[in-house]
Amino acid sequence: MTKVLLIGGGGFIGARLARQCVAAGLSVRIADVVQPAADADTADGCIEYVVGDFDDSADLERMLDGVNVVVHLVHRAMLLGLDSSMVQEMERNVAPTVRLFDRCVADKRLRLIFVSSGGTVYGEPEERTPIVERTALRPISVYGTSKSMIEQVLGLYAAQRGLQAIVVRPGNAYGPGQHPFKGQGLIPTVMASALQGKSVTIYGDGSAVRDYIHVDDIARGILAAIQAGRGGETYNIGTGLGTSINALINDFIRPAMAAKGVEIDLQYAQPRGVDVAYNVLDPTRLAEQCGFRAAIDLQTGIAETWDWIFGTYGGADHR
Structure with missing residues (x-):
């Protein structure tokens, strides 16, 4: 083996x-x-x-x-x-x-x-x-x-x-099990911040696109x-699909959180010099040589992540 x-x-x-x-x-x-x-x-x-x-x-x-x-x-x-x-x-x-x-x-x-x-x-x-x-x-x-x-x-x-x-x-x-407030992982940090009544800071205008x-x-x-x-x-x-930060929050995260009545307070700040405007990966080589394609769509994945974040952080103050 x-x-x-x-x-x-x-x-x-x-x-x-x-x-x-x-x-x-x-x-x-x-x-x-x-x-x-x-x-x-x-x-x-x-x-x-x-x-x-x-x-x-x-x-x-x-x-x-x-x-x-x-x-x-x-x-x-x-x-x-x-x-x-x-x-x-x-x-x-x-x-x-x-x-x-x-x-x-x-x-x-x-x-x-x-x-x-x-x-x-x-x-x-x-x-x-x-x-x-x-x-x-x-x-x-x-x-x-x-x-x-x-x-x-x-x-x-x-x-x-x-x-x-x-x-x-x-x-x-991203996904269930990714803890917020660790310096990476925008999705869990947005969700946990909203649960705790904290504002979420977005560097730049939210147009940056990620995979x-x-x-x-x-x-x-x-x-x-x-x-x-x-x-x-x-x-x-990667997925080969790009999603802007604004679209991620407004089209995916907000709807997932709506059933619990949780709102997101967004604050925009000056862009940082370490963030690129666009990053989407072409996954063709891995598909052709190894037979792999991403299978979990963003809507499904965000819903799973929200369920985990709410279950883990919904009743406690985790700063």
Whole structure:
């Protein structure tokens, strides 16, 4: 049986990916720095948990023991602000990930999937059309720059040292289980803010367009790359459909929340220098090579997310 190691697998995407892998008949080991909860989902014993830091050599050896595929999901302290330190970002994320690549190169049977960021690595596209994987990477945030740097190193290792590697670039993830007020995830933050009577700040005029994709579809997309992806390839995981922030809130989130009588107080502020005006991913390559297409439409996904947010945050003050 193929055994998959999910580094950072206790997170939002990783937890869903673990379930998808188990359903596909794979054995899963989740590696994270946080001790799993007592009621953590083990999927009938098919999910193993290892607590440790992948940048610690002894911990990494325990994580890698007996696995065939490594999925790198973890990113420490996502930095999007204009004053974010690139030096700190390289120390926290780039250098440890390169050391992971060094270890994987030493074991020729290992395959590696690096989860990058389709929402940030491309920067501002020249045209408002879905972005294909061959598009030049021109990130405008520290986070996106870090992801693109890691991709470049991974390409070098694949070309020169024979590392079996695939890059996946997900769009804007959302769905049940994504906690608000974490510096990312507009959808849960809008919903939870409205529940708590807080205003929601939108940077810019709300016309920025994004490719919102349900976390379950992202998990299925990564699984498709694990099962059928070609070594050395890069795959967007998106819907190919763009939705502006204004449309997201007015056409999808507001109607979902209306049944509970919850209103959204929107406030608009000056745009930030780290936000692009358009980001929609072309998912054709993953569809053609791996047979994957996103299946959950935005209306359905928003309704699911609202039910979870209301059930989790509806009766408490979570600031």
